[in-house]
Amino acid sequence: MVKIGFILGSGLVDCLDSILDEGSIVSNGRGSNKFGEFLAYKTGRFNGIEVVLFPRHGDLNGQPIRSPSELVRTRGYEANVWELYSQGVDQVYAFSAVGVLDDSVSLADQHSFIVPNDYLRGFAASQHSFGPDAMNVHTPMGEPFNSKLRQRALDAIRDVPCEGRDGGLYIYNGGDTFESSSEIQALIILTSTFCGDRLVGMTTVPELLLCQQMKMPFAAVCSNVNYAQGVSDMVVSHEQTHKVMEVVKIDIAKIVRKILEGY
Numbered sequence: 001m002v003k004i005g006f007i008l009g010s011g012l013v014d015c016l017d018s019i020l021d022e023g024s025i026v027s028n029g030r031g032s033n034k035f036g037e038f039l040a041y042k043t044g045r046f047n048g049i050e051v052v053l054f055p056r057h058g059d060l061n062g063q064p065i066r067s068p069s070e071l072v073r074t075r076g077y078e079a080n081v082w083e084l085y086s087q088g089v090d091q092v093y094a095f096s097a098v099g100v101l102d103d104s105v106s107l108a109d110q111h112s113f114i115v116p117n118d119y120l121r122g123f124a125a126s127q128h129s130f131g132p133d134a135m136n137v138h139t140p141m142g143e144p145f146n147s148k149l150r151q152r153a154l155d156a157i158r159d160v161p162c163e164g165r166d167g168g169l170y171i172y173n174g175g176d177t178f179e180s181s182s183e184i185q186a187l188i189i190l191t192s193t194f195c196g197d198r199l200v201g202m203t204t205v206p207e208l209l210l211c212q213q214m215k216m217p218f219a220a221v222c223s224n225v226n227y228a229q230g231v232s233d234m235v236v237s238h239e240q241t242h243k244v245m246e247v248v249k250i251d252i253a254k255i256v257r258k259i260l261e262g263y
Contacts, residue, residue, distance in 0.1 A: 002263060003050035005089035005216075006256060007080070007207055009096055010059035010242075013042055015249050019257045020044035020051060033086065035130070036079035039065060043087070046260040052089055054080065056096075056203060063238075068175030068202040072126045081210040082130070091149060092211050093259060094204055094220045095252055097241050098170070099178070099228040101188050101198040106163065108223035109247040113255070114197050115153050116168035116220055117145050119205050123183055124174035128206040134213035144208060149219035156258030157221070162251055168197035170220065172205035178237075181230035200228050221255065223248050 008016065017025050024045040031038060042053045057076075058065030071077050084092060098114070106112035129137065150166075157164035171187055173179055179187070179200055191198050204220050211218040225244040229236050 001048065001050060003052070003088050003090050004260070004263075005052040005054055005084045005087075005092045007054050007056050007092060007094040009056055009245065010064055012095065012249065012252060013053045013055050016053055016253050016256055017042050017044065019253060019260070020046055031083075033079055033082050034133075035082050036075040038076070038079045038083045049260055049263055051260065052084060052087055054084060056080065056094075071203075072174065072206070077128055077206040077210060078130060081207060081214065085214045085216065089216060091146075092207070092216050092218045093149065093153060094207050094218065096201055096204045096220060096222055097225045097245055098199040098201040098222045099226045099236065100224050101184065101191070101200065101228050101231060103227050103232045105165070105197055105224055107244060108225060108251075109244045111160075111251055112163040112165065112224065113157050113251075114165040114168045114199060114222040114224060115145075115150050115157070116170040116199060116222060117150060117196075118168075119144055119170045119172060119208065120191065121205065122171045122173045122187060122200070123179070125172050126174055126206065128209050130210065130213050135215050136213055139209075139212040141212070144212070145219050146217035149217050152259055152262050153219050153221050153255070156255050156262060159258045160251060160254045162255070165197055168199050168222070169194050170204055170222065171198065171200045173200055173202065175202035179229055184228045184230050199224070221252075223252070
């Protein structure tokens, strides 16, 4: 039987456990493995499907317990994905907040989500590997995001119904700061020939690379929370991210349910 893992942003684990079968939820405490520490997570079932709800960096008073840069420094990404692998997870969906390089893309609080099909390591990108513990260290990236999982995610988004934008380039810039206007302008020029949405984010790509090393199919669902610095007059800030994500939690819970119903 398939076991599905969901890697979730701040505050999403607790708002999603209500979709799991009553009496099936198990709270797993904070722990560690050979790569580092992971935060408390929940497991359960949905119509017989085994589900893992896993926090990327947790939430404490509106701030991440472990910021993107802290996850890199402590090998938290490796610890997180290794724990999912150790729990027997077969497939992984990651939800994350992003900015976009094109102001024609709706914000997520307008019920719009992006399912990227490619990635680019940009400024301050970090390196991630399980080394000799990987099932495949030198993984091919002809299809970085699994096409079957991507289609399941798109079908789920559209069934909610929300706008599901098919394809996009996720540009991974690390963290913890947002990009400068000059960085964004350089990225706009660099990716000018790409056909599709262009996203900037501080997470997701490390998870993608590590899941690929362990042969776990991976797809991402991205919530556009802002237009990147200099693209519009919008103030790019953590507060803006938090404001939009508070609104879209309901949509994300529905999307997760629809993904599971698709199995």
